[in-house]
Amino acid sequence: MNESLFPPEPFLRGSIPNSFAEDTFDRRIPEIFSQVNKTFEETLKNVNPSDIEKIKEGNEIKNKLERLLDDIKNDREFNEIVPDEYSDCEEWNDCINFWKKRNEGTFKKCSWLFAESYLYRVLANYMSVSKYWKKYDAFTIKKENSLIGPTWKSVVAMADMINPIISSDEDNSLENTFINFLKYSLWGNQADLSLHTSAKANLTNLHKITLDEIKKSDVNLISDASSKIWNYVSTLKGKRIDFILDNAGYETYNDLVFADWLMSKGFASSIVWHCKQIPWYVSDTNIKDFNWIIDTCINPPESLNEFDNTNVIDMAKRWKSYLENGQWILNDDIFWTSNYPFRHMETFAPKLYEYLSESSLLIFKGDMNYRKTVYDCYWPFTTPFIEACGDFGKPSSSTNKPLPPYACLRTCKADVIAGLEEGVSEKLDKICKEWLVNGKYGIIQYNDKYSN
Numbered sequence: 488m489n490e491s492l493f494p495p496e497p498f499l500r501g502s503i504p505n506s507f508a509e510d511t512f513d514r515r516i517p518e519i520f521s522q523v524n525k526t527f528e529e530t531l532k533n534v535n536p537s538d539i540e541k542i543k544e545g546n547e548i549k550n551k552l553e554r555l556l557d558d559i560k561n562d563r564e565f566n567e568i569v570p571d572e573y574s575d576c577e578e579w580n581d582c583i584n585f586w587k588k589r590n591e592g593t594f595k596k597c598s599w600l601f602a603e604s605y606l607y608r609v610l611a612n613y614m615s616v617s618k619y620w621k622k623y624d625a626f627t628i629k630k631e632n633s634l635i636g637p638t639w640k641s642v643v644a645m646a647d648m649i650n651p652i653i654s655s656d657e658d659n660s661l662e663n664t665f666i667n668f669l670k671y672s673l674w675g676n677q678a679d680l681s682l683h684t685s686a687k688a689n690l691t692n693l694h695k696i697t698l699d700e701i702k703k704s705d706v707n708l709i710s711d712a713s714s715k716i717w718n719y720v721s722t723l724k725g726k727r728i729d730f731i732l733d734n735a736g737y738e739t740y741n742d743l744v745f746a747d748w749l750m751s752k753g754f755a756s757s758i759v760w761h762c763k764q765i766p767w768y769v770s771d772t773n774i775k776d777f778n779w780i781i782d783t784c785i786n787p788p789e790s791l792n793e794f795d796n797t798n799v800i801d802m803a804k805r806w807k808s809y810l811e812n813g814q815w816i817l818n819d820d821i822f823w824t825s826n827y828p829f830r831h832m833e834t835f836a837p838k839l840y841e842y843l844s845e846s847s848l849l850i851f852k853g854d855m856n857y858r859k860t861v862y863d864c865y866w867p868f869t870t871p872f873i874e875a876c877g878d879f880g881k882p883s884s885s886t887n888k889p890l891p892p893y894a895c896l897r898t899c900k901a902d903v904i905a906g907l908e909e910g911v912s913e914k915l916d917k918i919c920k921e922w923l924v925n926g927k928y929g930i931i932q933y934n935d936k937y938s939n
C-alpha cells in the first residue's frame with residue numbers, strides 16, 4: 488500500500504462527523520460484533536462436553552472476540568494478522584502497517600473501507616488458525632433464515648411467476664422482461680443483513696415480487712442505465728456473463744432466476760458466479776451458501792411443505808444441472824475480500840482481471856461492490872459514473888484485453904455516489920434526509936468505456 492493508491496477525492500472515514508461511517512463504528516459494528524460473540528457463545532455451549540479440546544479452543548476464540556469488540560468500542564489500533572490458510576495475509580499486514588505509520592491505524596481514523604473489511608478478515612483469521620473451528624461461520628444461520636424464514640413466500644411467488652416464462656418460447660417482450668429482471672435483482676439488494684441489524688427487522692416487507700411493485704419502485708431508481716444495458720445484452724448470443732454476488736438468501740436467489748432466464752433466451756451459455764471466500768459483511772454469499780440455496784430449493788425442509796414448491800424445485804433442478812455440466816462456474820477469488828477498490832485489481836489480482844476479461848458482461852451486485860467500483864470517496868454526486876470508475880476496465884498489461892462492459896446494481900447504503908443528474912441530490916435532500924444510506928433508493932449504472 489502507498490499513497491499513490493489513494494482515491495482522487497477524500498476517503499470516507501469513521502472520523503468524519505455525522506457520516507454513515509461514523510455511525511457504523513459507533514453503533515452498527517458494535518451491534519454486529521456483539522451478535523457474533525453471542526452466537527459463538529451459544530454454539531460453544533452446545534458442544535458435547537466430552538470434546539474438551541474443542542471447548543478449550545472455543546474459549547480462547549471467545550476471549551479473542553471479546554477483546555476485538557473492546558478494541559472496536561475504544562477505537563484501538565489494528566493488530567497484525569497471524570499467518571493463516573488464506574493467501575492474502577502479507578498483503579493485509581502491509582496495509583495495517585502502512586496505516587499505523589500514518590497514525591491512522593484505528594477503526595475510525597483509517598479509511599472506512601479498510602477498517603470494516605479488516606474486521607471480517609480478522610474474524611476469518613481467528614477461525615482459520617484454530618483446529619476445531621476452521622469452518623465456523625457466525626452468520627450461517629442468519630443467512631439461511633433469510634431464505635427459509637418468512638421469505639419463502641416470496642421465493643415461491645417469484646418461481647411461480649418466472650418459471651413459466653423461462654420455460655416458454657415466447658420472446659416478443661424480451662426487452663421488458665430483461666429490464667424487469669435487472670430491477671428485481673437491484674431491489675433484492677435492499678434486504679441485506681448488515682444494514683438491518685435488528686432481530687425484529689422484517690425483510691420480507693422489502694421484497695418486490697409483482698410487476699406492480701417493481702413499477703412503483705421506479706420513482707426510487709435515481710440513476711437508470713437499464714435501456715443501455717439491454718441494447719448491449721440484446722446483441723449477445725451464447726456468451727459468458729459474470730455475476731459478482733452480494734447477499735445470500737433472497738438476493739442471490741433473484742440473481743439465479745435472472746441468470747436462468749439469460750441462459751434460456753440464449754444470451755448466455757455460461758455464467759460465472761463470484762462468491763466470497765470468507766464470511767463477509769454478515770450476509771455475503773460464500774460458495775457453501777450458494778450450494779445451500781440450490782440444494783434447499785430442490786429439497787425444501789418439511790416446515791415449508793404447506794407451500795406448493797413445484798416451480799421452485801423445477802428451477803433449482805435446472806440450476807443444479809447447469810452446475811454439474813459446467814455451464815455454471817463457481818469462483819471465490821480472495822481479491823473479492825481484499826480491502827482494495829477494483830481499480831487496483833489488475834495490480835493485486837492480475838489473474839482474476841484476465842479471467843474477467845474473457846467474459847462478455849460483468850454484473851456487480853450491491854453496495855460494497857459499488858463502493859469498490861467507484862472507490863470509497865466523496866465524489867461530487869454529478870461526477871459521471873465512468874469517470875468515477877477510473878481506469879477499472881482498461882486493457883490488461885499482459886493480454887491487452889480490456890474488461891467487458893459492466894453494470895452496477897446497488898441500493899444506496901453508504902454516503903458515496905456518482906453519476907447523478909444535476910438537481911437530483913438537492914431534490915432528494917428535501918424528501919428524505921437519509922436517501923444516501925437507508926437502502927430505499929437504487930441505481931443501475933453501466934460502464935462500457937473500454938469495450939467500445
Ligand SMILES: O=P(O)(O)OC[C@@]1(O)O[C@H](CO)[C@@H](O)[C@@H]1O
Pocket residue numbers: 511603676679681682733734768852853854855856898900901
Ligand atoms: O454490499 P451490501 O450488502 O449491499 O451492503 C453492505 C453494507 O450494509 O455494509 C456496508 C458497510 O457497513 C454498508 O456500506 C452497506 O450498507
